[in-house]
Amino acid sequence: MNLDSARQAFAAEVAELLQSMEDALLALEQDPADPEALNAVFRAMHTIKGTAGVFGYEPIVAFTHAVEGLMEQVRAGEIKLTAELIAALLECRDHTDRLVSACLAADSPEAELAPDLVGAGAGLLARLAQGRPSSASSPPVQSKHLPIGRDLWMISLRFTCDAFRHGIDPLSFLRYLASLGELVHVTVRLDPEAGCTPGFDPETCYLQFGIGFRGDVDKPRLASVFEFADQDCEIRILEPDSAHAKYLELLDTLPAEQVGCIGELLVRIGALTQAELERALAIQSAEGGQRRIGEILVDQGSIKPAVVEQAARVQAAARNRVQEEARFIRVDAQRLGHLIDLIGELVTSSAAIRVMAKRAGIEALDEVVDGVDYLVSEIRDQALQLRMVPIGDTFSRFKRVVRDAAQELGKQIELVINGAETELDKTVVEKMVDPLTHLIRNAIDHGIEPPHVRIAQGKPSQGTIALTAYHDSGHIVIEIADDGAGLNTAKIRAKAEALGLVRPDETLAREEILNLIFVPGLSTKEQATNLSGRGVGMDVVKRNIEALRGTIELASEPGQGTRFTIALPLTLAIIDGFMVGAGDGQYVIPLAQVVECVELQPEQGSGRHGHYVNLRGEVMPFIRLIELFGPGRSLSSQRRESLVVVRFGHHKIALVVDALYGELQAVIKPLGKVFEQLKGIAGATILGTGEIALILDVAELAAIATEQPLMTRGVGAAV
Amino acid sequence: MGELIAVQRSGVHLDLNAEVGQYLTFIVASERLAVPIEVVKEIIELPAITRVPMTPEAIRGVINLRGSVVPVIDLGARLVRRPIAPTRRSCIVLVEVQAGEDGQVLGMLVDEVKNILEIEREDIKPPPSFGATIRTDFIAAMGRVDEIFVIILDVDQLLSIQELAALRALSAEPVAARVEDGAA
Numbered sequence A: 001m002n003l004d005s006a007r008q009a010f011a012a013e014v015a016e017l018l019q020s021m022e023d024a025l026l027a028l029e030q031d032p033a034d035p036e037a038l039n040a041v042f043r044a045m046h047t048i049k050g051t052a053g054v055f056g057y058e059p060i061v062a063f064t065h066a067v068e069g070l071m072e073q074v075r076a077g078e079i080k081l082t083a084e085l086i087a088a089l090l091e092c093r094d095h096t097d098r099l100v101s102a103c104l105a106a107d108s109p110e111a112e113l114a115p116d117l118v119g120a121g122a123g124l125l126a127r128l129a130q131g132r133p134s135s136a137s138s139p140p141v142q143s144k145h146l147p148i149g150r151d152l153w154m155i156s157l158r159f160t161c162d163a164f165r166h167g168i169d170p171l172s173f174l175r176y177l178a179s180l181g182e183l184v185h186v187t188v189r190l191d192p193e194a195g196c197t198p199g200f201d202p203e204t205c206y207l208q209f210g211i212g213f214r215g216d217v218d219k220p221r222l223a224s225v226f227e228f229a230d231q232d233c234e235i236r237i238l239e240p241d242s243a244h245a246k247y248l249e250l251l252d253t254l255p256a257e258q259v260g261c262i263g264e265l266l267v268r269i270g271a272l273t274q275a276e277l278e279r280a281l282a283i284q285s286a287e288g289g290q291r292r293i294g295e296i297l298v299d300q301g302s303i304k305p306a307v308v309e310q311a312a313r314v315q316a317a318a319r320n321r322v323q324e325e326a327r328f329i330r331v332d333a334q335r336l337g338h339l340i341d342l343i344g345e346l347v348t349s350s351a352a353i354r355v356m357a358k359r360a361g362i363e364a365l366d367e368v369v370d371g372v373d374y375l376v377s378e379i380r381d382q383a384l385q386l387r388m389v390p391i392g393d394t395f396s397r398f399k400r401v402v403r404d405a406a407q408e409l410g411k412q413i414e415l416v417i418n419g420a421e422t423e424l425d426k427t428v429v430e431k432m433v434d435p436l437t438h439l440i441r442n443a444i445d446h447g448i449e450p451p452h453v454r455i456a457q458g459k460p461s462q463g464t465i466a467l468t469a470y471h472d473s474g475h476i477v478i479e480i481a482d483d484g485a486g487l488n489t490a491k492i493r494a495k496a497e498a499l500g501l502v503r504p505d506e507t508l509a510r511e512e513i514l515n516l517i518f519v520p521g522l523s524t525k526e527q528a529t530n531l532s533g534r535g536v537g538m539d540v541v542k543r544n545i546e547a548l549r550g551t552i553e554l555a556s557e558p559g560q561g562t563r564f565t566i567a568l569p570l571t572l573a574i575i576d577g578f579m580v581g582a583g584d585g586q587y588v589i590p591l592a593q594v595v596e597c598v599e600l601q602p603e604q605g606s607g608r609h610g611h612y613v614n615l616r617g618e619v620m621p622f623i624r625l626i627e628l629f630g631p632g633r634s635l636s637s638q639r640r641e642s643l644v645v646v647r648f649g650h651h652k653i654a655l656v657v658d659a660l661y662g663e664l665q666a667v668i669k670p671l672g673k674v675f676e677q678l679k680g681i682a683g684a685t686i687l688g689t690g691e692i693a694l695i696l697d698v699a700e701l702a703a704i705a706t707e708q709p710l711m712t713r714g715v716g717a718a719v
Numbered sequence B: 001m002g003e004l005i006a007v008q009r010s011g012v013h014l015d016l017n018a019e020v021g022q023y024l025t026f027i028v029a030s031e032r033l034a035v036p037i038e039v040v041k042e043i044i045e046l047p048a049i050t051r052v053p054m055t056p057e058a059i060r061g062v063i064n065l066r067g068s069v070v071p072v073i074d075l076g077a078r079l080v081r082r083p084i085a086p087t088r089r090s091c092i093v094l095v096e097v098q099a100g101e102d103g104q105v106l107g108m109l110v111d112e113v114k115n116i117l118e119i120e121r122e123d124i125k126p127p128p129s130f131g132a133t134i135r136t137d138f139i140a141a142m143g144r145v146d147e148i149f150v151i152i153l154d155v156d157q158l159l160s161i162q163e164l165a166a167l168r169a170l171s172a173e174p175v176a177a178r179v180e181d182g183a184a
Helices: A003-030 A034-053 A058-075 A083-107 A115-130 A172-178 A221-224 A227-232 A241-253 A262-268 A272-284 A292-298 A307-326 A333-362 A362-387 A392-409 A426-447 A453-455 A489-498 A510-518 A538-549 A625-630 A698-707 B002-009 B073-081 B163-165 B173-182
Strands: A155-159 A182-190 A207-214 A233-238 A388-390 A412-416 A423-425 A463-472 A475-482 A551-557 A560-568 A575-584 A585-590 A594-599 A612-615 A619-625 A642-648 A649-655 A660-669 A681-686 A692-698 B022-028 B030-037 B040-045 B057-063 B068-072 B091-097 B102-110 B113-122 B139-145 B148-153
Touching: A003 A034, A003 A083, A003 A392, A058 A083, A058 A115, A058 A489, A083 A115, A083 A463, A155 A172, A155 A227, A155 A692, A172 A207, A172 A221, A172 A227, A172 A585, A182 A241, A207 B091, A221 A227, A221 A233, A221 A272, A227 A233, A227 A619, A227 A681, A233 A272, A262 A272, A262 A292, A262 A307, A272 A292, A292 A307, A292 A660, A333 A362, A333 A575, A333 B148, A362 A388, A362 A660, A388 A426, A392 A412, A392 A463, A423 A660, A426 A463, A426 A475, A426 A538, A426 A560, A510 A538, A510 A551, A538 A551, A551 A625, A551 B073, A575 A625, A575 A642, A575 A649, A575 A692, A585 A625, A585 A660, A612 A642, A619 A625, A619 A698, A625 A649, A625 A698, A642 A660, A642 A698, A649 A698, A660 A681, A692 B057, B022 B102, B022 B148, B057 B102, B068 B073, B073 B102, B091 B163, B113 B139
Parallel strands: A412 A463, A585 A692, A619 A649, B030 B148, B068 B102
Antiparallel strands: A155 A207, A155 A233, A182 A207, A388 A423, A463 A475, A475 A560, A551 A560, A575 A585, A575 A660, A594 A642, A612 A619, A642 A649, A681 A692, B022 B030, B022 B113, B040 B091, B057 B068, B091 B102, B139 B148
């Protein structure tokens, strides 16, 4: 593997781990004792440390090691996780991020880091250290002399009745054991049951020993002491609590590829001896495999249940991971993009074949073309699916934004996420991060009131920002709603008047005033904050969303809050379209937006009674494409026209067209920068004939028609 | 197109000497115009042009260039506000212009492509301050060839993406009027 791609993989892994660490830390804010979250934080630091070590990034190793050490103490319950500590850990996460970027950017692993980065790291570590128990008493994990009872190895020896006859001297084992450490207490019991013959026989061994032992040994070492007596003695060694904790940690940090069956796992970490395992396996096979090996081991007294449980968890997790790894392949997004481009060409080519087949008039060929068409559309759907990612990953990063911003402003805000599993094209998701961040910051900064204001208004002191995603007619809809103060229309209007956007005598509907916030240069807050900036944002937000062929609407009630509704196309590459003809042009409407097609009665569409028709009792405004698109084309009244009813958001309008050509797969080609300011046309697509059809943006067409209600010929693309 | 090939056959070779520049000449509204050969990517026969509604006349439409959608600028409309009436000799000269970070390929619809000329540096004169039939800021220089002047166009100005994007359809008078003002 080349090192660059290895580094990229490292960067990607770090990003994932840091995200999970952040999620976990935020979860810990709610429940500081959540063991899963504690483990996640620990694991993130531990894994980054390990991988950074492979690359030789010493600063990362040193820093993550320190944080990992702290998390270890937190897990052991030696340090209480306070809000300050969580805040410090969040900053540690950010610092790790910066360290990794700095190390990756450096030419060599040994390169010196910027002094301010080093200083920041040292400062953070000092803050972490404050959370530790007073360092005068040495940390418990390093102490040689542990309190009695908790840290003793409990060894039980039951010699068989024939032990003496086989030349076993129990005392010699005890003496040897004493040389390894300290025999804290030894209890001797005579077990009459052990006698194999009635009456007391001096050559029969009735002895049982219970030994409390303290020493710096591990279980296999202890087991080896009694190895010689293995045949004549039932040996049970139970680890002390401190070793127990060590096992748990070892289990946690075992690399996935070393996780095998549970028995081997326990032997590997030294919690179980090979002999104990073999004995248990023998019992298991004798019983016919009814009980799990872990149960038998616990029954035998070889191991504590907690360790077995943890081992089982680790095993399951490793198994899942292996399965996940087998299920997922990391693919370069560029390769995927290239694949989708090629499929786009394939769609166009197969449309060309269809045209040729029609011209040739060979019936048999038509069937083959149908088959190819079907396959191509399947391939297209599958390929586009590859780029779909759940939007939840993007949403969850806003938790941090909300938390940090709320703390900074002294507000209490909860972020509620709905529909995190909704899938969206990755390229769209990436381009939505900035607009969403801006809207959420706006909601935090301008929307949600400080707690005292909220209480005074009879609202709960904690404000809520709800992020919701769902699918709707070929679009994904993202809503950002807060229960804050709502937008102040009077202020917006005053500002707009000051800027000369609105005349003082102009009457504007509430909705129109609200929409003024999308005009460049309008900010309702007199004093700009560093959070939502100086009001340069909303127009940029709108532009970004429109660049994705999306729309944004807003609703706001004073005192109730503000809701932004963003509708985005599912993908940027290929759509199912419906082709229509108007004049000598061919136009494609996204199929998902087409509700129905009806024939237009000539007297209805004359325009004498306004540009609307009665569609089964519904008032349906319409746009005649050739009127809007003119100029210079005669309105041929002879032709039969059709109404295509289209839907966007909550609105429905009809387009009057000359011809209906039917469905097609349209590969969206950008029109280029020359047409950047053109409204109403979303792009172009190349037809099977090689001709170009333009893709209509229904929402923008409706907006143009609304601005120019008379719809004279050659209406300009305003704004 | 045939003419261009003929020129190449006639043995015009690329001379990298800065003293002599090569220019592609063509005709728009009876005017002999030239652009530096370096900006020209390709010359194609007139394909079907799809008109884009709600755009000014200068933007003739879009063409399908081997699977890409390429905008075509009508130089007649752009230079003298008289759209080109396509004939068999009409051609599209494809050029690449800078659009922000990256390049964008644009087509220029012209009446007729003539030939490639070599013009020496000393024969290149600054544009006249008035008297030209086209907007002065579109003119990079005048080139003298056999006592005749050809107008060397400033492609970046002529095909400025920003300006083209800002052009509105006919009904949006203010912008169109401004364009007219500029045409001295």
